[in-house]
Amino acid sequence: MQVLPIYSGATTQQILSLGKLVVLTGPSGVGKGTLMQKLLERHPELYYSVSATTRSPRPGEINGQNYYFVDRSQFEKLVAQGEFLEWAEFANNYYGTPRAAVLEKIKSGKLVVLEIELEGARQIRRSYPNALSIFILPPTFLELENRIRGRGQDSEEAIARRLNRAQAEIQAAGEFDIQIVNDDFETALHQIEAILFA
Ligand SMILES: Nc1ncnc2c1ncn2[C@@H]1O[C@H](COP(=O)(O)OP(=O)(O)OP(=O)(O)O)[C@@H](O)[C@H]1O
Numbered sequence: 001m002q003v004l005p006i007y008s009g010a011t012t013q014q015i016l017s018l019g020k021l022v023v024l025t026g027p028s029g030v031g032k033g034t035l036m037q038k039l040l041e042r043h044p045e046l047y048y049s050v051s052a053t054t055r056s057p058r059p060g061e062i063n064g065q066n067y068y069f070v071d072r073s074q075f076e077k078l079v080a081q082g083e084f085l086e087w088a089e090f091a092n093n094y095y096g097t098p099r100a101a102v103l104e105k106i107k108s109g110k111l112v113v114l115e116i117e118l119e120g121a122r123q124i125r126r127s128y129p130n131a132l133s134i135f136i137l138p139p140t141f142l143e144l145e146n147r148i149r150g151r152g153q154d155s156e157e158a159i160a161r162r163l164n165r166a167q168a169e170i171q172a173a174g175e176f177d178i179q180i181v182n183d184d185f186e187t188a189l190h191q192i193e194a195i196l197f198a
């Protein structure tokens, strides 16, 4: 792709300050992915950043569509090369946002949405204060547990790790620009749409 002269030599910080970057975060199982999927269906003009992860694919997940599935040494090499806008270890696996794709989309004027966990969201907030951050909360902790279990995708050990971490993640909700409770799905979706397209 051709790089516009205005951007040649621009830093990540400068490029991100020109466009709109939105971070959707919240504990595992709260419904971030489901909300994101619906947002993309309804607003195909949004750009969803596909992350890299060392987690194994779940049934039905497609490499390059849900995630770029890589092994730990590949991931660590990408970190060393500065290929990630942010990255974190979550529930024994690495997750990271590929920098180049996000910057390209921002340059082309797209609204870019990252769906990431707490530590990565904090990194984005620190490094790119212009980004808009939305924290999704569950109506109750019990409902969060029911959703993770109901999804039927994680081992008992992985569920325990995710729930354990969720307690601390929920405490951090106030660090972010906006908090939305995903109780009734349609209501939460409309609240996000109202923020993104205000
Ligand atoms: N408002 C809602 N009411 C009831 N169930 C919901 C609601 N929103 C999402 N769910 C369900 O909760 C489960 C977890 O949702 P989802 O996988 O989107 O969570 P997540 O936050 O993306 O999790 P992770 O961070 O682990 O990827 C799914 O089965 C989804 O259908």
Ligand SMILES: Nc1nc2c(ncn2[C@@H]2O[C@H](COP(=O)(O)O)[C@@H](O)[C@H]2O)c(=O)[nH]1
Pocket: 026, 027, 028, 032, 051, 052, 055, 086, 087, 088, 090, 095, 096, 097, 098, 115, 116, 117, 118, 119, 120, 121
């Ligand atoms: N910091 C980052 N977190 C990410 C990224 N991509 C996804 N995630 C988050 O990881 C957890 C677990 O995801 P799962 O698919 O294994 O259930 C979840 O909170 C995702 O939002 C990323 O690039 N960076």
